[in-house]
Amino acid sequence: MTDSRPRRFDLIAFDWDGTLFDSTRMIARCIQASVVDVGGAKPTEKDAAWVIGLGLAEALAKAAPDVPREKYAELGARYRYHYLQLQDDLVLFDGVLPMLEALKARGHRLAVATGKSRRGLNEVLATVALRDLFDDSRTADETSGKPHPRMLLELMKALDVTPERTLMIGDTTHDLQLAINAGCASVGVSYGAHEPSSFESLNPLFVAHSTEALQAWLLENA
Numbered sequence: 096m097t098d099s100r101p102r103r104f105d106l107i108a109f110d111w112d113g114t115l116f117d118s119t120r121m122i123a124r125c126i127q128a129s130v131v132d133v134g135g136a137k138p139t140e141k142d143a144a145w146v147i148g149l150g151l152a153e154a155l156a157k158a159a160p161d162v163p164r165e166k167y168a169e170l171g172a173r174y175r176y177h178y179l180q181l182q183d184d185l186v187l188f189d190g191v192l193p194m195l196e197a198l199k200a201r202g203h204r205l206a207v208a209t210g211k212s213r214r215g216l217n218e219v220l221a222t223v224a225l226r227d228l229f230d231d232s233r234t235a236d237e238t239s240g241k242p243h244p245r246m247l248l249e250l251m252k253a254l255d256v257t258p259e260r261t262l263m264i265g266d267t268t269h270d271l272q273l274a275i276n277a278g279c280a281s282v283g284v285s286y287g288a289h290e291p292s293s294f295e296s297l298n299p300l301f302v303a304h305s306t307e308a309l310q311a312w313l314l315e316n317a
Contacts, residue, residue: 103316108261111207114265117188119287121181123140123147125181127143128173135162148241149240150210151212190306191306206229209233241273247276251279301316
């Protein structure tokens, strides 16, 4: 039987890495390795994880402040090299697939707003057979990196949804600031790249400590 309760949000946009995909530690290690490859000082895992969610160029520049700009192209190439070696090891967090299916069954429009490249997102969507669950997606390389609001604004326009009816879910302060910049509400998850204590000033409606808690909150409140 279809749930006919009024919905607060028509569109639910998800960050990808660290929110739906359990990839934070692997991405941080790829960033560390790529910086060392071009002669930079190895960032800590915490510093490498902090930049996840930004566009690739901006993320690498922040993670490697001692690497000269003329080496950014090489830095990006080395990151892609390390990522490709490990990308097949990526897995969804437990409970993500049934959560998305439940939200879809409830009539929510689902989207992805990610710092990944379009090529990278398309590859991983095909790998886990999730494409049909999402109504649309935007990536940093085809719009703007987070927390610039462009990717959310484009999603709302394409799906004809207002900011008041849009919810952004992510694991970083970049995601929550993106929501603020786009005039949307947000929910944070604590199991990704950023410490949940950093979310407080960005006023998420909820901070989920597991995908099960996230699903329960969404089905009750979204």
